[in-house]
Structures are given as structure tokens and as C-alpha cells.
Amino acid sequence: MTENSFCGCAISLTRTAQNPRARARPLPNSAASAPHFEAQSAAHSCCKMAMKLAYWDIRGLAQPIRLLLEYTGTKYEEKFYSCGEAPNYDKSCWFNEKEKLGMDFPNLPYLEDGGTKVVQSNAILRYIARKHNLCGETEEEQMRVDILENQAMDFRNGFAQLCYGDFDKNKPCYNEKLPGALKQFSDFLGDRKWFAGHKITFVDFIMYELLDLHRMFQPECLDDYRNLRSFLDHFESLEKIGEYMKSGKFIKTPVNNKMAKWGNRKE
Template sequence: MGPYTITYFGVRGRCGAMRIMMADQGLEWKEIVVDFADWMKGDLKATCVFGQLPKLEDGGFALYQSNAILRHLGRNHDAYGKDGKEAALIDMMCDGVEDLRLKYAKMIYQEYDTGKDAYIKDLPNHLDKFEAVMAKNKTGFLVDDKPSFADYSLFEVLLNHLVLCSSCLDTFPSLKSFVEKMSARPKIKAFLDSDAYKKLPINGNGKQ
């Protein structure tokens, strides 16, 4: 399978999880980095199905919406469970991660100065759901015994939250172990240590 192409801004943002997933899977990809000023001109935006990036190109196939892209990668690279029931559970967990991601994004982009402390205080009420699933599964992953696309999404969201509050996982042993295990996977570790990853801000407004 030839290299994928990601079109996105020069941030981790909505591409963070897919980049980590592709790195771990040993996949090759190219990046087209969009300057925000050029984006605001509207020409590229008009070609996007929902007027949004990221865009993933897989040969002549173009796909938008970050979670749809993760699902596509999951189908193509054995990261979508062994059967329909596991796939449904992975979908459920991905949607749960998306709920947390949206709450995080709202705080980062709309309420950082006024709502950061309250967000961090309330965070355990969201993390405990993932802790319970991870602890029950006993494999170190959300579903089955290897990473699915939902695991990559959760891992990336947790990395962002550890920047926001370095102690946020201290009372969640399963999640803390999960982050440590994912971070130690050789291809993920190499990617997280790379300049390509480190140079990118987490969010587009500089908040983290």
C-alpha cells in the first residue's frame, strides 16, 4: 500500500492520533501543510466535503473527518477488532474519546483563561469511564489484546491532558500504565522523539 497523504495545518490537532497510529503501524505518509492565511482565502476550503481539514488521500481516494480517517486506517491495518461485536465496542470507545476531545477543545479555544481550573477539577469524572473499561479488559487496551484505532485516539488525548495537568492520571493506574506502554512501543517512541512531532504545537491557538 503506497504512502498516504495528509493535508492539514501545522499543528498536532485533529491529526495527532492518526499520525501516531500510522507511525506505530510502520506506514509511510506525506504531509501537505496548509498555512492558515491561505486557508482563509477559501479556495481549499471549498473543495473539502464539510469545509474542514484534515484530508487523507489513499491513492485516488480522498477522505475527510478525523474519526472516519481513523476507522479507514483501522480497517486497512487490522486495528478494528476481530469481529463485528469488537468493532462495535471500538466504535463506542472512539465516540467516548470524541466526547472528551470536544470538551477539551471547547476549553482550549473558548474558556482557557476562565475555565481551565474547573475543567481539570472535573476531569476525573470523564477519565474514570475509560479507567473502568481498561481495568475490566485486563489486556492493557480498550478492546481485545492489541491497539485499535480507538486506543490510538485515547492515547493521544491523554498525552494532551498530561501536558495540561501532569498529575491527571495519578489516581488512574490502568490509564497511567496504558500511556506508559503505548509510549514505549518502539515505533511510537521514535515518532514522539522525532523533530517532526516535537515541532508541532498541540493546538492552533498556542494554548495547551
């Protein structure tokens, strides 16, 4: 839902409330004696504002968040920022407004949920996951979530350095070390369906994105890791995820922003 269409919804609701024909008939004494705030609360619940996720018009750090929002059936709208073309890669669309957003640490991506504003991609994922009990149930599951959340970020940062750095020079070294990193993730997953255990958690959304990007980068990289391939299949078979991936909202490419050496084009 776009910002304009949401405003249109709000206007429509306001007009309905002002229509004399839409006025409720007098309530019986028993109902009339109920606290007025209950009716207001119910009306507010029905018209709860959608969350707003803001990021560049790429996959990047926002893709696991989008997947989690879709999986949980959360109403949200997206605000996209576009980086300029070479050689300057102008980002003024973001820098001109970042300090006006009223955030302690303004950054992309950010999430707005009513009056709540959250930055940092993992903090956003946890914020959404807590609402749906997707942070692990047992102490062991929560420990595995904590470990993988940080290990996955290290893995992602290494890939980002490759994509945005001296790609041709560093690619051979990265490819040499990649099997070792993937084996660690494969061993950590073991025979589990999901990385924390029997139930999906928010780190599965992070790992799906990272593994999917790497099979785009090097299609044969998962050939020796059957459990990682099965994990990807399980994830894509989730009903809401499958529907999202087939929709026009899903961003397949670009993966990275325009100054990157890999994944910077829409295909």
C-alpha cells in the same frame, strides 16, 4: 517525503525506463505468453504512491492519524497549512483551495490515497485501520471500539471548548469534572492492555493522544489511575511509535492553533 521529492522520484523512474541499457532482454516463450498486465501491475506495486495527510501545522485532530500511519508502516507525506498571527488569524492558505480539491465535504484533516479522498478525522482513522485489521476482531471488541470512538470525541470536544473559549473562567469547572471523566475511562479499560481487549485498535491511538494532552495540561491528573499510566507506557514502548517520537517528524507542540488560549505555542 515532500511533494517535490516524490516528483523527483517519479522523474528518476521515468528516465530509467527510457534508458536503452535498462531494456529487458527478450523473455522465453513461456514467460512472453504471460499477460502483459501482470508486469505492469508489479511495476505499479513497487512504485505505489504515498498517502498524503493534510492539516494545520499543529497536533490537533491529525496527531492520532500520524501515530497510526507510523505504527502501520504506511508511506505518507504531509501537507501543512499555517494559520496567520493575531488579530486576524488569517486562514486563506486553506480557504483559497478547499473548494478546488474535489471533495464532497472539504475539511481538515483530509487524506489522499491515490484517487481516494477521505475527510473527518475518525473516518480517516477507520480507513487506515481497516487495511490493517485494527478495528476489533470479535463483536465485543468492535462494540467497545464503537463506544470509545464516540466517547473520546465528546471528551476531546469538551477540552477543545476549554482551550479555545474563555479559558480562565472555565478552567476551574473543567478541572473539577476531569477526575470523573478519567475514572470512567479507567473503569472501561480495567485490567486490559488495550481499550478493546488484548489487541491494539485505532481507538488506542485516539486515547493515547487525549491522555497525553491532559497530562501536559495537568501533570498530576493521572496519579490515581495506574492502569491509564500503564496504557501510556505500553503505547510509547511500541517500537515504531518510539522511533517516531524521537524523530524530527514528531510534533510535540503546538497542540492547538494560534487563537487557542492553551497549547498554542511551539515549545
